Amino acid sequence: MNHVAKGILTGLALGVLSMPVLARDITIDLVGEPSSLDPQVQWNPDSYYVYRNIFDNLVTRDNDGNIVPQIAVSWEQTSDTELTLTLRDDVSFHDGVDLSAEDVVFSVKRITDPDFASPQLGQFNQIIGAEVIDDVTVKLTTDGPYPALLAQLVKLSIVPKHVVEAVGKEAFNTAPVGSGPYKFDEWKRGVSVTLSRNEDYWGEAGPFDNAIYRAVPDAATRVADLQAGSADLVVSINSDATLQLQGVDGVQVLSAPTERVAYLGMNLDKPPFNDPDMRKAASLAIDVEGITQGLLGAGEIPMAQLASPAHFGYAEGIEPFVYDPEAAKKLTAAKADLAATPVTFATAPVFDQRVVQALQQMLNDVGFNVSISVTDMPTYLNIVRSEPADNAELSFGRWSCACQDADGITYPLLHSDSAWSRVNEPELDVLLDSARVSLDEDVRMEAYGKVHQINRENVYVLPLYQAAVLYGASSSLSFVPTANESMFLNRMSWSD
Amino acid sequence: MLRFLLHRGGQALVAAFGVVTLVFFIQRLAGDPTALLLPETATQADIDAMRASLGLDRALWVQYLDFLGDVLRLDLGQSFIQNAPVLDIILSRVPQTLQLAAGALLVALAIGMPLGLLMALTRGRLVSRWIMGVVLACQSMPTFWSGIMMILVFGVWLKWLPPSGTGTLSHLVMPSIALGLLSLATYARIVRSAVIDELGKDYVRSARARGVGTGRLVKHHLLRNSLIPVISITALELSQLLAGAVIVETVFAWPGLGLLTVQSIASRDFLVVQAVVLIGAFVTIGANLAADILYSVVDPRVRLTESS
Numbered sequence: 080m081n082h083v084a085k086g087i088l089t090g091l092a093l094g095v096l097s098m099p100v101l102a103r104d105i106t107i108d109l110v111g112e113p114s115s116l117d118p119q120v121q122w123n124p125d126s127y128y129v130y131r132n133i134f135d136n137l138v139t140r141d142n143d144g145n146i147v148p149q150i151a152v153s154w155e156q157t158s159d160t161e162l163t164l165t166l167r168d169d170v171s172f173h174d175g176v177d178l179s180a181e182d183v184v185f186s187v188k189r190i191t192d193p194d195f196a197s198p199q200l201g202q203f204n205q206i207i208g209a210e211v212i213d214d215v216t217v218k219l220t221t222d223g224p225y226p227a228l229l230a231q232l233v234k235l236s237i238v239p240k241h242v243v244e245a246v247g248k249e250a251f252n253t254a255p256v257g258s259g260p261y262k263f264d265e266w267k268r269g270v271s272v273t274l275s276r277n278e279d280y281w282g283e284a285g286p287f288d289n290a291i292y293r294a295v296p297d298a299a300t301r302v303a304d305l306q307a308g309s310a311d312l313v314v315s316i317n318s319d320a321t322l323q324l325q326g327v328d329g330v331q332v333l334s335a336p337t338e339r340v341a342y343l344g345m346n347l348d349k350p351p352f353n354d355p356d357m358r359k360a361a362s363l364a365i366d367v368e369g370i371t372q373g374l375l376g377a378g379e380i381p382m383a384q385l386a387s388p389a390h391f392g393y394a395e396g397i398e399p400f401v402y403d404p405e406a407a408k409k410l411t412a413a414k415a416d417l418a419a420t421p422v423t424f425a426t427a428p429v430f431d432q433r434v435v436q437a438l439q440q441m442l443n444d445v446g447f448n449v450s451i452s453v454t455d456m457p458t459y460l461n462i463v464r465s466e467p468a469d470n471a472e473l474s475f476g477r478w479s480c481a482c483q484d485a486d487g488i489t490y491p492l493l494h495s496d497s498a499w500s501r502v503n504e505p506e507l508d509v510l511l512d513s514a515r516v517s518l519d520e521d522v523r524m525e526a527y528g529k530v531h532q533i534n535r536e537n538v539y540v541l542p543l544y545q546a547a548v549l550y551g552a553s554s555s556l557s558f559v560p561t562a563n564e565s566m567f568l569n570r571m572s573w574s575d
Numbered sequence: 576m577l578r579f580l581l582h583r584g585g586q587a588l589v590a591a592f593g594v595v596t597l598v599f600f601i602q603r604l605a606g607d608p609t610a611l612l613l614p615e616t617a618t619q620a621d622i623d624a625m626r627a628s629l630g631l632d633r634a635l636w637v638q639y640l641d642f643l644g645d646v647l648r649l650d651l652g653q654s655f656i657q658n659a660p661v662l663d664i665i666l667s668r669v670p671q672t673l674q675l676a677a678g679a680l681l682v683a684l685a686i687g688m689p690l691g692l693l694m695a696l697t698r699g700r701l702v703s704r705w706i707m708g709v710v711l712a713c714q715s716m717p718t719f720w721s722g723i724m725m726i727l728v729f730g731v732w733l734k735w736l737p738p739s740g741t742g743t744l745s746h747l748v749m750p751s752i753a754l755g756l757l758s759l760a761t762y763a764r765i766v767r768s769a770v771i772d773e774l775g776k777d778y779v780r781s782a783r784a785r786g787v788g789t790g791r792l793v794k795h796h797l798l799r800n801s802l803i804p805v806i807s808i809t810a811l812e813l814s815q816l817l818a819g820a821v822i823v824e825t826v827f828a829w830p831g832l833g834l835l836t837v838q839s840i841a842s843r844d845f846l847v848v849q850a851v852v853l854i855g856a857f858v859t860i861g862a863n864l865a866a867d868i869l870y871s872v873v874d875p876r877v878r879l880t881e882s883s
Contacts, residue, residue: 108828110841111838111841111842112838114656114657114842114844115656115657115658117658120658121656123842193624196625196628248658249658249659252658252659253659267830268664268667268668268830269667269668269671269830269831269834269835269838270740270741270830293740293828294828294830294834294838295739295740295828296825296828296834296837296838296841297719297723297825297826297828299723299726299826300723300726300738300739300826300827300828303723303726303727303730303731303738303739304738304739304740306731307730307731307734307737307738309730309737309738309739309740456843
């Protein structure tokens with residue numbers, strides 16, 4: 080008997096010792112539930128935080144922002160308008176079917192089909208052709224030389240042709256099948272989405288058995304969940320929460336600058352900002368550091384150009400704007416009547432009203448006459464895109480092109496062809512056009528350097544800061560937030 | 576009785592029609608939703624195509640008649656954002672809101688009514704004033720504050736209850752209390768004044784003279800007669816609960832209609848928002864109709880005065 084008992088005990092002990100590290104799940108509090116899990120439909124953060132783990136993309140960005148292989152192992156610009164990509168041959172979807180060049184071509188054609196009406200169409204509609212060359216090679220054709228193509232392909236998720244065609248758009252959205260490190264498990268509408276690790280993943284699958292994403296709209300509740308330990312990672316907290324979490328055991332706050340650039344738009348066809356001196360006065364009046372450090376405090380970085388270090392086309396050495404309210408007052412005093420022209424400052428509730436009010440105060444302090452006009456988002460969009468005569472004198476905006484390329488900000492805001500732009504400067508148009516179609520990185524860098532310099536000197540649009548995001552996380556979690564607000568489970572690690 | 580029912584039913588129909596019309600025109604006043612549905616880089620051609628696909632390019636009265644027809648057929652459209660029928664999205668959230676509303680009503684009735692009774696019976700004494708103070712405090716606390724405080728105390732600090740979310744009965748406790756506090760105060764005050772009214776009446780005095788004890792008096796006479804205002808208030812409270820649920824569900828991440836509303840506004844899913852507003856209005860109209868009918872069943876005097 081004794082032997083038997085010993086045997087059982089030894090067996091148990093061996094079992095315990097040889098057991099893998101305890102099963103570990105991660106619970107992530109998002110603001111809302113994903114709008115869709117079909118990666119080719121919606122692309123708001125609450126959706127892509129989740130589906131980027133279910134699907135692989137053609138290429139991806141590493142934590143430093145460099146474009147690196149994912150499904151495509153290598154690529155070559157075979158002509159000005161053709162990009163040939165070589166694919167991995169060892170990738171299979173969660174249903175066991177191999178991922179092929181057919182699926183890649185299908186994915187490109189699906190998202191670029193105008194009838195499919197993807198909200199992401201604008202990011203991919205310069206791709207006019209996709210064809211299978213052989214099992215592991217595809218060729219993409221663009222409607223002209225398109226230097227930002229790879230930056231856009233970072234977001235092109237590969238969906239399985241056989242599944243999408245079999246189940247249709249609606250059913251695929253509720254039960255997505257991808258090839259990524261995590262498999263879709265369950266979507267409790269309004270409550271949570273659960274993913275489980277794909278044990279057959281071709282790469283590193285990550286430390287978690289399951290990932291549970293919950294919709295917790297109130298920031299204070301997300302922070303409380305983190306403190307109580309019912310969430311391991313929470314998104315979208317503000318600097319007040321940082322203070323609350325300071326000194327709390329087992330919790331850390333992570334911050335990263337994003338690729339969103341905040342700016343003050345000025346109407347160059349209406350007084351007072353049709354006068355270069357008044358624009359100069361506005362730039363001198365605004366204490367950007369006061370806003371980024373005193374008001375926001377999430378790690379925002381003052382910018383003097385319509386780009387950030389997270390963008391291709393960010394120019395080193397653009398001189399920061401000087402904060403000098405006395406000099407601004409001198410400029411406005413010299414043309415006091417012009418400066419006192421009533422100015423409407425268009426904004427919408429989605430923007431941080433503290434920043435808008437601070438800007439108004441700073442401008443009025445040096446002699447401008449600014450009043451804020453908050454409207455709903457559709458009205459705001461109509462105002463800022465209307466003809467100069469109907470347009471507000473000032474507008475606040477935070478621009479993201481989700482492509483980390485200066486073209487995505489400077490072209491819409493500075494080119495005379497764009498509905499968003501108030502600028503009509505032939506020299507800028509030439510530079511922006513050449514940078515948009517050149518495949519030579521040096522040519523592009525030089526053009527953007529000049530663009531930023533011209534905008535800095537003339538203050539057509541006043542750049543303010545590079546926005547930042549804050550995450551709250553358990554101290555046991557190691558997670559590197561990135562500028563494109565990715566949240567890849569397989570790049571995280573956990574240590575108890 | 577039949578005339579009374581027809582009369583009240585007709586009124587409810589007119590109200591429902593008014594709400595549908597109002598919702599339609601307010602939504603058109605709020606501007607063109609296509610600007611929100613398309614990315615910032617969309618061209619005018621994209622915008623026109625989207626307007627055509629949503630039917631927004633047709634004459635206003637055609638859109639209005641179409642909308643009336645859709646509502647009658649309970650066809651609330653397809654959510655552009657969530658890629659699912661709006662009715663399905665809403666129905667999936669109804670059970671949670673019903674649970675929460677039931678929990679809140681339970682808290683409000685089970686605590687509010689006895690408190691009201693106690694206040695009436697101890698009228699003029701210090702204890703009554705103390706209870707009144709507590710009741711007023713319950714009513715004055717904004718839910719977004721009391722909710723967060725409860726989460727911090729019971730969820731984070733004491734760890735008695737889960738701070739947010741859904742799944743078990745313990746998840747329901749804090750949201751129910753947070754939502755129920757508002758109605759609790761209303762019930763306490765209504766029951767108090769109703770019981771005080773009854774206490775001054777002749778039948779109470781004669782019952783007391785015959786030696787009926789307070790316990791028996793309350794149980795057999797006072798409560799029943801004080802019930803009528805409670806019923807009609809419950810109908811009104813139901814719409815209050817739906818409104819309060821927007822905040823409570825947001826604070827506690829409770830996945831009901833209120834949270835759906837907030838999320839749909841945030842994601843600019845205007846068809847869902849419109850449907851929630853319609854359904855909220857219909858529920859309120861229906862509850863008031865039900866209260867009127869129930870009222871006349873409990874108290875025949877209501878029915879008689881109405882039809883004369």
